[in-house]
Amino acid sequence: MKAILLSFLNFRESASGRVVPPSGFTAQLTVITSAAMAFLAVFALALSMATGRLAERWGNELARGSTVRISAPADQIDTQIAAALKVLETTPGVADARLLTAEEETDLLEPWFGPDLPLDTLPLPALIDIQEMPEGFDAEGLRLRLAGEAPGAVLDDHSRWRKPLLRAAERLRLLGVLSLLLIAGVTAGMITLAANAALAANGQVIRTLRLVGATDRFIAGAFVRRFTLRGLMGAVIGTLFGMVAVALLPSADGAGSFLTGLGFVGGQWVWPLTIPVLAALVAFAATRVAATQTLRRLM
Amino acid sequence: MIEFYDAGYGYGGRELLTEMSLTLAPGSFHFLTGPSGAGKTTFLKLCYRELQATAGRVSIFGEDTRSMGRDEVALLRRRIGVVHQDCQFLDHLSVAENVALPLTVSGLPRDHGDLSDLLAWVGLSEQIHARPPELSGGERQRAALARAVIMSPDVILADEPTGNVDWEMSLRLLQLLIELNRMGKTVVIATHDLHLIRQAKAQVAARVLRISNRRIQQSGADL
Missing domain, CATH: 3.30.70 (Alpha-Beta Plaits)
Structure with a gap:
C-alpha cells in the first residue's frame, strides 16, 4: 500500500508519468471543478449530519414528554x-x-x-x-x-406536530445524502469528459506509445494516475475550504435554531476528511473506464 | 522469424496487397522497393501487426497474428524496432527520453551510460537534452533509429529512413543499419532509392523485395 502511494506521489517526476504531455488549462479546470464539488460535498455532508442530529433529538426528547391540559x-x-x-x-x-x-x-x-x-x-x-x-x-x-x-382534559402528546417535523428532518437528511451522490456523479461525469478530451487530444501520443510496445494498462495508467492526482488535489483544497467555512458558521447553543446547528460535532469532523479520498476513487474509476473504452476504439 | 502465407490486405473493398508468400529469415537483410503508393508501408505494418492481414495469414516469431490479443501485440512490438517515415516522437520529451521510451513503457531501468553510448553511436551526443522539433531531418531519423534498437530487437523495420535526408546522411544511416545486421538483426528497409540499394550491395548480402501489381516479387543479392 505504501509502495502504491509512493508511486502515485512520485508520479509527476517519473518517466512513465511524463509520457502524457502536460495539458495546462484542462488540468487546472479539473482541479478547480473537483475543488468546487468537494466544497459543496462538505456542506451536503454537514446538512445531512445536522438533520440527522435534529431528527434524533426530536425523536428522543419529544417522544418522552406529553401534557394534559385541563380547562x-x-x-x-x-x-x-x-x-x-x-x-x-x-x-x-x-x-x-x-x-x-x-x-x-x-x-x-x-x-x-x-x-x-x-x-x-x-x-x-x-x-x-x-x-x-x-x-x-x-x-x-x-x-x-x-x-x-x-x-375538560385535553391530551397533547406532541405527536401531531412532532411526526411531520421528524419526517421533514428525515427527508432533509435523505436530500443531503442524495446531494452527495449527485456531487459524486457530477464529479465522475466531469472527470470522464476531461479524461476523454485529454485522450482524444493525445491520440498521436497513444499511437506512438503503442508502436513502441506500451500495453493498454500502461497507457491507461498514465492518464488514470494524472487525473486521480488532479481530482485528489482539487478535493483536498475544496474540502479544507468547506471545513473552514462550516467551522466559521455561528455555533449551536441551547436556544439555537436548525441553521445555527448546521455543522459537525466532535468526531463528525473526521467525515469530511473522507471526501478527498472518495473524490480520488471516483476520478480513478471514471478515468479508467474512459481510458479503457478509448483505447479499445483506437486500435 | 516473419512469415507470410498467401497473405493479403484490403481496405474499403480494395485489395492493396495480395498473394504474398515469403519468409524474412533471422539475420537477413531486405530492401523493400516499389513506386510510391505500391504498399511498402502497408507491408511493414503487417510485419509489426499495426495492420492485420485480411487474407491468408502472417506469422511473427512463430505466432499467428490473427490470434494475438492487444497485450500480446504490445509485447511483440518490444521485439521489433520500427523507424517510421515521420519518426513519431513525443515532442514534450527530450531526445534521450524519446529514445528510452521503449524501456519506459516496458518498465525496464534506464542505464544512462548505455543511453549515452547509443546516442553517441548515432551521433546525437550533443542533442541529448534537445526536443524533437529542434532536430534536423537527419538527426530525427538517427534518433528514431536509436529508439528502434534500444530494446535490442530481433527485427528492425525502417520505412523510408533516408527519405528526408541528404546523400551523406543516407549513407550514414545505411551504415548503422548494416552494423545492426552484422550483429544478427533482421533488417528490412523500405525505399525507392536504388542508389542506396546499390551502395548496400557491396557490403551486405541483401535481398530485394519489389512490390508490383499488389504482389511481392523477390530477387537475390543482385538487382
Whole structure:
C-alpha cells in the first residue's frame, strides 16, 4: 500500500508519468471543478449530519414528554385534576404524571408575557406533565378515558406536530445524502469528459506509445494516475475550504435554531476528511473506464 | 522469424496487397522497393501487426497474428524496432527520453551510460537534452533509429529512413543499419532509392523485395 502511494506521489517526476504531455488549462479546470464539488460535498455532508442530529433529538426528547391540559369551571377544576391524575396513574406506559405548580406555569409563560405575570387573574388551564415509559402509551385510549373521567382534559402528546417535523428532518437528511451522490456523479461525469478530451487530444501520443510496445494498462495508467492526482488535489483544497467555512458558521447553543446547528460535532469532523479520498476513487474509476473504452476504439 | 502465407490486405473493398508468400529469415537483410503508393508501408505494418492481414495469414516469431490479443501485440512490438517515415516522437520529451521510451513503457531501468553510448553511436551526443522539433531531418531519423534498437530487437523495420535526408546522411544511416545486421538483426528497409540499394550491395548480402501489381516479387543479392 505504501509502495502504491509512493508511486502515485512520485508520479509527476517519473518517466512513465511524463509520457502524457502536460495539458495546462484542462488540468487546472479539473482541479478547480473537483475543488468546487468537494466544497459543496462538505456542506451536503454537514446538512445531512445536522438533520440527522435534529431528527434524533426530536425523536428522543419529544417522544418522552406529553401534557394534559385541563380547562374547567373553578368549582370543578380540582375534581377534574384529581380524576385525570387517577386515570394517568393507571395508564400503562405512563412513568410519571405531575401537576405543574403556579410557579412552573409562570416560568413557562414568562418568555411571552414577561416576569410580572398576574397568574391568579388569568383563566389559565391546569397542566399535567406526563413522562412516558420507553414503550410509550396508547394516546387514543387515554383520550377516550380522559373524556369520560375529566371532560375538560385535553391530551397533547406532541405527536401531531412532532411526526411531520421528524419526517421533514428525515427527508432533509435523505436530500443531503442524495446531494452527495449527485456531487459524486457530477464529479465522475466531469472527470470522464476531461479524461476523454485529454485522450482524444493525445491520440498521436497513444499511437506512438503503442508502436513502441506500451500495453493498454500502461497507457491507461498514465492518464488514470494524472487525473486521480488532479481530482485528489482539487478535493483536498475544496474540502479544507468547506471545513473552514462550516467551522466559521455561528455555533449551536441551547436556544439555537436548525441553521445555527448546521455543522459537525466532535468526531463528525473526521467525515469530511473522507471526501478527498472518495473524490480520488471516483476520478480513478471514471478515468479508467474512459481510458479503457478509448483505447479499445483506437486500435 | 516473419512469415507470410498467401497473405493479403484490403481496405474499403480494395485489395492493396495480395498473394504474398515469403519468409524474412533471422539475420537477413531486405530492401523493400516499389513506386510510391505500391504498399511498402502497408507491408511493414503487417510485419509489426499495426495492420492485420485480411487474407491468408502472417506469422511473427512463430505466432499467428490473427490470434494475438492487444497485450500480446504490445509485447511483440518490444521485439521489433520500427523507424517510421515521420519518426513519431513525443515532442514534450527530450531526445534521450524519446529514445528510452521503449524501456519506459516496458518498465525496464534506464542505464544512462548505455543511453549515452547509443546516442553517441548515432551521433546525437550533443542533442541529448534537445526536443524533437529542434532536430534536423537527419538527426530525427538517427534518433528514431536509436529508439528502434534500444530494446535490442530481433527485427528492425525502417520505412523510408533516408527519405528526408541528404546523400551523406543516407549513407550514414545505411551504415548503422548494416552494423545492426552484422550483429544478427533482421533488417528490412523500405525505399525507392536504388542508389542506396546499390551502395548496400557491396557490403551486405541483401535481398530485394519489389512490390508490383499488389504482389511481392523477390530477387537475390543482385538487382
